Amino acid sequence: MAVTIKPDREFLFTEKDFNYLRKVANDYSGITVSDDKYDMYYARIAKRVRTLGVGDFAGYCKYLKNNHAKEFTNFINSITTNLTSFFRENYHFEFMVSDLIPEFKKKYATKKSLKIWCTAASTGEEPYSIAMTLAENFDLKAWDIRFLATDIDSNVLTTARNGVYEEQRIANLSKTRKSKWFRKGSGENKGTVRVDKKLREMVSFKRLNLIQEWPLKNKFDLIICRNVFIYFDGPTKEMILERYHDLLNDGGYLILGHSESIHSMNTDYETIGHTIYRKTI
Numbered sequence: 001m002a003v004t005i006k007p008d009r010e011f012l013f014t015e016k017d018f019n020y021l022r023k024v025a026n027d028y029s030g031i032t033v034s035d036d037k038y039d040m041y042y043a044r045i046a047k048r049v050r051t052l053g054v055g056d057f058a059g060y061c062k063y064l065k066n067n068h069a070k071e072f073t074n075f076i077n078s079i080t081t082n083l084t085s086f087f088r089e090n091y092h093f094e095f096m097v098s099d100l101i102p103e104f105k106k107k108y109a110t111k112k113s114l115k116i117w118c119t120a121a122s123t124g125e126e127p128y129s130i131a132m133t134l135a136e137n138f139d140l141k142a143w144d145i146r147f148l149a150t151d152i153d154s155n156v157l158t159t160a161r162n163g164v165y166e167e168q169r170i171a172n173l174s175k176t177r178k179s180k181w182f183r184k185g186s187g188e189n190k191g192t193v194r195v196d197k198k199l200r201e202m203v204s205f206k207r208l209n210l211i212q213e214w215p216l217k218n219k220f221d222l223i224i225c226r227n228v229f230i231y232f233d234g235p236t237k238e239m240i241l242e243r244y245h246d247l248l249n250d251g252g253y254l255i256l257g258h259s260e261s262i263h264s265m266n267t268d269y270e271t272i273g274h275t276i277y278r279k280t281i
């Protein structure tokens with residue numbers, strides 16, 4: 001293993017500790033943890049070692065094993081990478097406006113309903129960007145749009161439900177969008193913005209682990225799963241792609257992150273655009 005142990009750190013973190021923690025993380029979440037994540041694991045979990053007063057990482061491993069119910073969620077929340085932003089990979093939103101929404105409007109002109117699932121929603125910027133795009137292009141009084149957003153990390157879901165962000169996170173949005181969809185905080189909330197109630201009410205946030213059971217009954221017209229496949233190995237991706245396929249309505253769409261092409265994989269999706277796929281059969 002290429003991990004360089006740094007014994008002069010505040011807490012001892014051995015190769016054995018690292019191997020134990022990354023296996024626990026992988027078994028539960030499917031996230032593969034390469035050797036170069038050793039320092040990242042130290043930085044993320046040292047906080048838990050300090051807070052719990054368990055001495056070092058070996059003490060933390062023991063604590064995690066013996067206090068599974070109490071500590072496991074904290075552990076998982078610590079090791080997820082939640083990087084996201086409003087309108088990240090904007091070409092997907094442009095595609096929604098130019099192609100997807102007009103197609104859905106035509107296809108569902110009579111029933112006027114749509115079901116969408118955002119499967120690695122993180123702190124909410126992505127589902128709210130989708131909600132803004134939908135709200136700007138559909139008559140929400142006439143259309144029944146069901147929008148589910150899920151993530152494995154319970155902390156990010158709390159942030160997402162609140163919909164409160166540092167004002168700087170919306171700096172790149174147009175003036176119109178800022179004033180239409182965000183309310184500025186005042187007093188102790190100065191410097192923050194809150195997503196408008198209308199958008200918050202459009203999205204239902206739930207905790208869901210992509211590699212476990214999905215308590216979902218209804219099918220979706222669009223599944224957005226961006227920038228989480230990069231953490232999974234091939235068989236895990238294939239397994240999830242198959243389950244997405246089962247859960248998509250005929251002709252339903254799947255959108256993945258910019259580096260998550262499934263072009264070379266043997267799947268029943270046709271490629272429509274860059275990391276944009278449609279269920280074929």
Ligand SMILES: C[S@@+](CC[C@H](N)C(=O)[O-])C[C@H]1O[C@@H](n2cnc3c(N)ncnc32)[C@H](O)[C@@H]1O
Binds near residue numbers: 085088153156
């Ligand atoms: C890098 S963020 C991507 C956020 C957003 N989709 C985007 O592209 O901006 C990856 C998210 O995937 C979530 N995640 C990781 N493993 C997961 C799993 N097994 N099930 C559900 N979500 C998972 C993490 O908690 C994290 O919030």
